[in-house]
Amino acid sequence: MFARNVSVHLKPNSSEAFTRLIESETIPTLRKYQGFQGELTFLTPSGTEAVGISLWDKKENADAYAKDGYPEVMKNLNKFVEGAPKVQTYEVCNSTFHKIAATATAAARN
Numbered sequence: 001m002f003a004r005n006v007s008v009h010l011k012p013n014s015s016e017a018f019t020r021l022i023e024s025e026t027i028p029t030l031r032k033y034q035g036f037q038g039e040l041t042f043l044t045p046s047g048t049e050a051v052g053i054s055l056w057d058k059k060e061n062a063d064a065y066a067k068d069g070y071p072e073v074m075k076n077l078n079k080f081v082e083g084a085p086k087v088q089t090y091e092v093c094n095s096t097f098h099k100i101a102a103t104a105t106a107a108a109r110n
Contacts, residue, residue: 001037001092002062004070006052006085014080015047021080022052026073030054033069035061038097055092062089 010018022041030036037055044050056062066087074085 001095002056002059003090003092004054004056004062004066005088005090006054007087008050008052008077008081008085009083010048010050010080011082012048015043015050018050018077018080019043021076025076026052029069029073030065033061033065036065055095055097059089059091 019041022039027039030039035057037057039055040053042051042053054062054065056065066089070087074081
């Protein structure tokens with residue numbers, strides 16, 4: 001399993017609209033992509049920073065989304081974002097949310 005971590009700085013007073021757009025547009029877009037497993041979105045209490053973590057079954061599917069879907073998603077979210085998003089991809093080595101998939105990934109490495 002793989003995770004894409006996207007960190008953004010939000011424009012002032014935009015956290016509620018940002019959150020609504022994640023629910024109404026971003027998550028439905030993610031669901032269209034093969035291998036999508038889930039999305040977690042975090043917001044700081046001040047509402048100025050957000051982190052989105054999307055989970056993917058394979059690196060190839062995460063990469064396909066990064067190439068084809070991510071630009072569309074960010075085009076919609078850019079009205080709430082200041083500066084460039086920071087994007088990192090990780091291999092999931094442990095998860096209580098997706099324990100079976102994380103265990104399968106670890107077994108495949110061995």
